[in-house]
Amino acid sequence: MKIKATNNNVLVVRDKSAENIGGLYIPDEAKKLMHRGVIKSVGSLCSDKTIKEGVIGIFNKSAGFEITEDGVIYLVLTQMDIISTK
Amino acid sequence: MKIKATNNNVLVVRDKSAENIGGLYIPDEAKKLMHRGVIKSVGSLCSDKTIKEGVIGIFNKSAGFEITEDGVIYLVLTQMDIISTK
Amino acid sequence: MKIKATNNNVLVVRDKSAENIGGLYIPDEAKKLMHRGVIKSVGSLCSDKTIKEGVIGIFNKSAGFEITEDGVIYLVLTQMDIISTK
Amino acid sequence: MKIKATNNNVLVVRDKSAENIGGLYIPDEAKKLMHRGVIKSVGSLCSDKTIKEGVIGIFNKSAGFEITEDGVIYLVLTQMDIISTK
Amino acid sequence: MKIKATNNNVLVVRDKSAENIGGLYIPDEAKKLMHRGVIKSVGSLCSDKTIKEGVIGIFNKSAGFEITEDGVIYLVLTQMDIISTK
Amino acid sequence: MKIKATNNNVLVVRDKSAENIGGLYIPDEAKKLMHRGVIKSVGSLCSDKTIKEGVIGIFNKSAGFEITEDGVIYLVLTQMDIISTK
């Protein structure tokens, strides 16, 4: 069975390429703080319905912790860790 | 009588074999933090209805405490300890 | 008049024999942490309706405090101290 | 005018004789911790409707504080200080 | 314009004569802790409707702080500071 | 555009003359603690509807912080800083 987030958790597959963006000037400080990834599962208690499967979530690099299921490394975040989507 | 979880508690029988998964590369750090087990009883105050009997719950290795009933060792977790199901 | 629990309190008569269970192997650590007893009265603010008179409650050995009424020693617990019923 | 409790306060007239009960064995430890008294007034915010005028309330000996009105010493408790009624 | 309490504040004019009551024996300890006064204004967020203008409020001597309006010294209390009315 | 308070904030223009009131005796202690001013804008989350534009608010001298917009110095308070109106 597919892994599913519970409570207000959000499972994300971290996008390794996220740190390289376009050609414009980006302050190093800001670039380094954020990571992004595809949201794979959202717990039923998440109260923001714009946080949903398939959307790219942006979150603090140091948020959450990783679990491994079926050979995939998922980042476990809570709803509030997702500061924006894209 | 069968033991039943109260409040927002969740009773889980820890899956001893959970630490050995497939053949893919799994970072040691991540593998070691999580345990899993079959959910046996869910308290009536648990607000996430995807946490239910018979489902496999994934939880932090160090969460909760054990009780023994009818010769079975149950792990007592609360709803929020279950970070995902499978 | 019969004593009645208030608020979210639960009155329990501790089962002295609870520490001796069956013949299966029980880890000493787990066995020692929990006590059980018959629930005698449940306060009207208790939100888990599975915690009710006549049911056996399982609770942490060190939870609550004792009061004596009509020669009976009652353990005063709150709803959240009852971690499962049987 | 008669004094009336406000908020979730409970006014109790402490029963001085409460420490002497019947003839059964009562552990000294337990006996000493609890006092009782007749509930004289209950604030309108008290959410447990079993806590009401005329009922005997049982409470921790050290809970609340005393006020004197019309020559009567009232113990001012809050709802949660009443751990059971009789 | 007349001063009006906001939020869950209560404006009281402290009764200076409140410390001298009748002829019965009053323990000094208890007598000294409480003051009383006429409630002059109650904020719209006060949830206990028995706390109202014109009623005598009893409160801890050290609660609140004083403000002066139109030559009158008002004691500013919050709803929970009023422990009973009379 | 006119500046508008958000959330439960209240924008006040402090009344500089507020410290000089009438001819009656005012204890120095009390007089010094409070300031007043005209309420200019109230955030939509303010739950006390008596706190409104045009009313004089009374507040602790040290509450809030100042911002400058269009050459006017506004004091930014939150709803709870307004202890009474006039």
Add this chain to the structure above:
Amino acid sequence: MKIKATNNNVLVVRDKSAENIGGLYIPDEAKKLMHRGVIKSVGSLCSDKTIKEGVIGIFNKSAGFEITEDGVIYLVLTQMDIISTK
């Protein structure tokens, strides 16, 4: 896709020119504490509907943190960081 705020977050593009306002006297202390910017996205959990896209938000200079998306530096604030709008 366009970046969107989640939860009660607010994405703002800081207005660099905000520190130079008109010709009136502005106390240096006050001027330095606040920044402003155009609100670009508001999370669905923001409970103040006056905080909305296109409006100028005023906020404490040190609030929030910056993220970079599509070459634009966004300031990530939460609803409560916006103390007024214009």
